[in-house]
Amino acid sequence: MSNPKHDKGEHYLLTPKAEPFLERVIFNNRFVILVMFLFLTAFLGYNAVKIKPDASFERLIPLEHPFIINMLENRSDLENLGNSIKIAVAVEEGDIFTEEYMSTLQKITDEVFYLPGVNRAGLKSIWTPNVRWVEVTEEGFQGGPVIPDGYNGSRDSLESLRQNILKSGQVGSLVADNFKSTIIYAPLFEINPETNEPLDYKAFSLELEEKIRAKYAESNPNINIHIIGFAKKVGDLIEGIGSIAMFALVTITLTTLFLFWYSRCFAGTIVPVITSLVAVFWQLGILRLLGYGMDPYSVLVPFLVFAIGISHGVQIVNQMAVEAAKGFDPMTSARLAFRQLYIPGMLALVSDAIGFLTLLFIQIDVIRDLAVAAGVGVAVIIVTNLVLHPLIMSYVGISKGGIKHVQNHGEKQDRKWRLMSFFSHPSVAPISILIAILGFGIGIYYQKDLKIGDLDKGAPELREDSRYNVDNEYIISNYSTSADVLVIMVETEKEKCTDYRVMDAMDRLQWTLENSPGVESTASLVTVSKLVTKALNEGNFKWFELSRNQTIINSSIQRAPAGLINTNCDMTPVLAFLKDHKAETLDSVVATVEKFVDENPSEEFKFLLGAGNAGVEAATNQVISKAKDMMLFFVYAVVSTLCFITFRSIRAVICIVTPLALTSVLCEALMAQLGIGIKVATLPVIALGVGIGVDYGIYIYTKLEKLLLEGKPLQEAYFETLRTTGKAVAFTGVTLGVGVFTWIFSPIKFQADMGVLLFFMFLWNMVGALWLLPALARFLLRPDKMIAKAKKAEASGS
Structure with missing residues (x-):
């Protein structure tokens, strides 16, 4: 027996007045728009294949940090x-x-x-x-x-x-x-x-x-x-990028197989994959036209663009299959699918894009490049997956096998969806909330061990057994000087760098550093002066001291090595050789130097941090540490604001954003337990995970709200949501998770780390949307008030 309300709503969808202006423009000009897509794809695809790898030392460091400014100003004197x-x-x-x-x-x-x-x-x-x-x-x-x-x-x-x-x-x-x-x-x-x-x-x-x-x-x-x-x-990183092509092929293959298993429709499988690949080519082509290349970090963004494209493509295929199962032709099915999905789809994608662009606040060019690449990619998806995809499907439609699969599969899976609908039941929802609170508590507890910066020796971007790290281990083991050097630059007036008071301050700083944990040895002009003074006195170690006699000092440094004194004698470095470049080591040594500088002020000289690879690492860690919380704040602020503008409800925002927050906390706890620090390679994952994860919640809530406004009880409305949108969300989360899980086998360690983290975030964001969102809705949403508010808005609008 048919539902009168459902029939009425269906009739309303088919009336010309209900057609959004955007829908009329797109579907009334299908052929012209598809031809434009064809030419644009050819042009941008041509540019995409010509994009080149791009890497620069300066793009990996925070150029606006005081340490880096000091280093670059004295670059010519720092041999x-x-x-x-x-x-x-x-x-x-x-x-x-x-x-x-x-x-x-x-x-x-x-x-x-x-x-x-x-x-x-x-x-x-x-x-x-x-x-x-x-x-x-x-x-x-x-x-x-x-x-x-x-x-x-x-x-x-x-x-x-x-x-x-x-x-x-x-x-x-x-x-x-x-x-x-x-x-x-x-x-x-x-x-x-x-x-x-x-x-x-x-x-x-x-x-x-x-x-x-x-x-x-x-x-x-x-x-x-x-x-x-x-x-x-x-x-070596760029060389490792070659293996990324293999992972791309694996990801595309797995996604295609899963899509066919899900849809049982050849068109419903191939079209989402093609439109997502078109988005990738558009993104790469636009980046090349803007003057960007692909560095080892942003090379993973096309994966994410493909993943986001598939995520939204599955929703379109799913909705078209539902409409086709009701007997509508391909054109009508495509229009109905577009009409129901373009608002939540655009909201989700705009949230993704603006969320990614918050990475621009981080003063490291390689992260800013990644933000631009991700922003461009998501902007492209708005066009390719919300316009190109339904237009192609309006011609080819869902196959009979796909329609039959939806009808049979729906009947077979009703028991499973009915069982999951109990997440919104008054007796089950409180248990889910308590589990979520416990999850927040566990995450925050283990999150305290999360470190900023590199936690491994050698090049943490590569595997421990990589050729580069094996070479690095050999050199560290067979040479006295450490590979991790922090340089403190001592600036004076011209011809004053060898003044006794300057040299004495340097000597005291060296003594302080040599007695600090994490420092293996130090060297400076003072070291040379002491060695020569000792040599001039028959090698007697009693003379291994800095002389107070300026003449002796001047004589002792006449043959000082290049790099320890500049031509104008207005800058000389103090070199501290560290045991490693771990975050705690860098923090400790930098704090020691800063404390010494504060306790020994002088108008005759100035101690400046910090050059050397350890100085660059310390500056990078400080920038990332400050940017992390700010970036998360902006990501969540953007997502929350856009959700509020769309749904006009604080309660809706809480339902959508809370599962994301739980995933973020648990992800950071996972990073702490796996020994993955927050650094240039992993910081963007946090923003990307939130941006992609919000899509699930938006689609679920949009469908749930629509059914509640039709007068359905919450549990029944959620059951219907699971049968359509929820099914697509579950499939998308699992498919994308499996796709990025293959990254753990990459020779590039940071790609493997990103694979683990994105796998976790894809799955947990999906779980949060399907499990926690309905539980929150049980406590926060008031369907009667929502209906009254909608009727009032409709009355005022008419």
Whole structure:
């Protein structure tokens, strides 16, 4: 027996007056719009395939942070502390003092010298003339290049080389402590002076592999090559991006199979996939036209765009199948589906886009690029999935098999949906609320262990057993100087950097740092002065002190290495070598320096933090720490505001947003327990997870509200919601979760981390929308008041 109210509502939907203006414009001009889509897709697709990988040292750091401003202002005076690579040439058996090894090292040094992008003036190896030895004799200072004059590979010349290395002070820095390897240090230009183009990290990394590692290590079983540095790390990341194509294929394949299993309709399977892929091509094409490339972090955004597109596409297919099952033709089914979904769909997508754009508040260019990429992608989905998708479906329609599946499947699944509808029952809803409160409590408790920054040694973006991290571990284990360096810049007036009062303050800062946890050693101009003063006094350690006599200080630093004093003598760095770059280590050391500076004010000099890779990490951590809470506030504020504008109800906002908040808290607790810190790679996931998750709640609430306004009791209305919209939400959550779960096998660790977190957020946002939202609705929604309010609004409108 038919429901009169339902028949009346159905008739109302089919009257011309009910057609929204947007619907008439779109469906009355189907052919013209589809032709426009075809040309736009060809044009943007052409640009999409030409987009290039893009990575830059400066785009990964917070350029507006005081530490980074100080570092960039003194960049020209900070030798060895910028973008660079280290190549350790090691022997399996024996040591470096053989003719064969030294010949190989000379050839590799020459190869590196001619690599494009290398700052040749700063290149260092025991074969370069800027690496020298110095000693004090009865006649004064003597010195020269480490490679002895007349070197010919003989036993005597190799012994002279050994002595020169011991006198050079390079053991532990350029020469391994066990004499089984040496390092070639190569500073790099961000802009290649030969081409005036940004350094191509992918090409540079490939040249290192082909011209250095493959040519010398693979052809000589006794030689191993270990390469580290920002350029090599980014090169390996870009190389790992190649594997992302495989994961994209896996994701698309799984999604297609699940869609067919869900719809039993070829058109209902292929069209959502095609329109979602069109959205990806549009996004990439627009980004290229705007001058963007794909860096290792934003390369994952197309996955999310595809996922969001599928999420909304499933709703359209589901609604069309429901309408087709009532006997409507493809055109009418498409129009009815569009009419019911375009408002919640646009609300969800606009919420996604604005939520993603809140990442623009974070002062790190790579995150801002990701925000733009995600914002553009979601904006494109509004057009492709809410316009292109229903237009194509209006021609092809849902197949008979798909319609039959909806009818049979609906009857078979009614028992399951009836059971789930009890989430809104007066006896069950309080239990759900209590479980949610308990979940909030557990999440907040475990969330306290969440850390900011990197929690692993080496390059946390890559797997622990990756080639880069194996190389990094070798260099850390065989050299005295740490790979994690914090630089404090000491600024003075011109020609005043060697003044005793300045040097004394530096000495006291070094002593303070060396007695602080997390610091292995320090070095500065003071260290050089002490060493030379001791050498001038027969090596007696009693003289290993900073002299109060200015003449002695000036004499002791005459041969100070480049990088410890600049030409104008108005800046000199203090180097602190740290045990690691974990967040707590950086926080502790930075706090120690800041406390020292506060307790030792002076008008004659100024201590400035902080250069070196540890300084950059510390600045990045501080920016992320401040941005995290602000970003979440803006994301939730945007989502809540848009929901309120649409539904005109605070109660509706609470129903939609509370499940998202529970997911956010539990996600951060999961990160803490899995040892995943909040950093450049993972911070955007929090915003992206909220943005995508709100879609579920909006679709569920929109359908539930419509049925309540028709006069249905809450539990019955929720049952009907589950049979249609809820089914699509459950399918979408599981499908997208399985799609991103494959990422955990990626060689890029941050992609694997993102896969775990997005898998959790996709599923939990879906669970929250299906389980917690109806329980909240039981306590918050008043259907009688909602109906009265709607009638009043309708009366005032007419």
